[in-house]
Amino acid sequence: MADGFYFDLVDYSDVNDVSTGRYVVVRHLWEITEDRPAVNDSNVLSQATTHVEALGMKPTVVGLPGWQGSVDNPAASLAWFFDNGFYVFEIDDDVT
Structure with missing residues (x-):
């Protein structure tokens, strides 16, 4: 990617496997579907x-x-967001 960032959506079942790093929390995804509602x-x-x-x-x-x-x-810091319907992305700064 030209901007040098890559965002990996973190699945709640995988949150214990992700490590210290940079993350983005959003209340809805780019394409809203019935199974991906927004937090309103x-x-x-x-x-x-x-x-x-x-x-x-x-x-x-x-x-x-x-x-x-x-x-x-x-795993501890982001659990609340998963529990309340937010989407969490891990940022990979090494993608160019």
Whole structure:
């Protein structure tokens, strides 16, 4: 990819296998389908803001608005997002 980034969607069943790194959290995917709904609940979105701030993640736009940042323990730090319907992508900076 020309921008030097690659985003791998992390499946909840694989979260224990991912390591410290940079991640992006978004509330919906580019192509919404029935089995990939968006998070629209204002209370959940408000809680998400609290969670990303605690993790030191910053707002970003990677085709979608979301949050991006480094996470030391993805299995523990990102579980809340999976449980509340968000999509998590691992960033691979080495793809060119």
